[in-house]
Amino acid sequence: MTGIEIRHYDHRDADELRPLLLEVYAEVYAKAAESDPFASVDRFAEGLDGWSQRPGWSCAVGYDGDGQAVGYAYGAPLPKDARWWGGLLTEVPADLIAETGTRTYALSELMVREPWRKTGTARRIHDALLAARSEDRATLLVDQEHPKVHALYESWGWQTLGDLRPRIPNAPLFHAMLLPLPSPGGPR
Template identity: 40%
Template sequence: MTVDVKHYVAADLPEIRQQILDIHVEVRHRDFGLMGPFYEVGRFDERLSAYSSRPGWTAVVGFEEGRPVGFCFGTSLGANTQWWDDMTSPLPKEMTTEDSTRTVTLNEIVVRKPWRGRSIAWQLHEAWLAHRSEERVTLLVNPANGDGVVQAVYEAWGYRGVGQQRPFPDSPVYAVMLRAVKQA
């Protein structure tokens, strides 16, 4: 099954912000029961605003019959990024040096329950990456999500673990994963 995928840039965020927030609440709160300050919609909206204010932010939203079914978004890592600063074990400098063209972060990818298990997340992921010019993509995943199933999905998509980090004092410890933007 495929969905209609629309691409967005930061200037378009007012058009899709509420859809993203509504999907976040539906999936994170209702489906997965993720509660607490870190997962509250206000905190998520703050992170969304912060991410979208950075150069290179883009998003995709998937639609079926006009209904939003999921989204993903991310941004380029600039030369002054703090992305790699919260690693529990430091990585080599040659791995963490950024210049706004080397690495893009996949900050969020979320699909509503009725559309899960139908390759929609993969479709959104690949549609989003198709418009990226960076060499590599990185993401954070909670290794406990789905008892490791979510991380295994990313591994099947070509990501490999490079360490762990806790980016916010009240966030979980995440696995940091990396892969090439364009797969062979």
């Protein structure tokens, strides 16, 4: 199960890619969606539609040898004066969260179907998505109810900035994390 092909997409592909992204999400989050309104497919679809229209949105999808999507990751650069940091509950220096529109890439989603978990696939998709980014750093949010996921990101070099609760109905409490990005083509 290690051989996957990773394909890259941008906002021009979003409409065509949308059904596939929703299908994978519905499978990966089926159990959570049964009891958590924040995990519903409809809520995710709204978020996907918003993210995929942002300038600089990019998506990396991993496919197996049969052309079946095994997982994906997507995100976009944070705009100047981004609302991303609005729910930050930890005090940090203002310059640390000042956005220019080109400083920070927000990794919004990373998910892998069950058979492909614990195979290195998530890391490959993650690295492929971030490899060509020109931003100085990346950020992501990890639900604090998932300490194993948090530890996994730490093992990949991510550092916790603080606690953040997005201003979205039913949003859980997250760890906001940062990862310095090398310049494109440089060492990773």
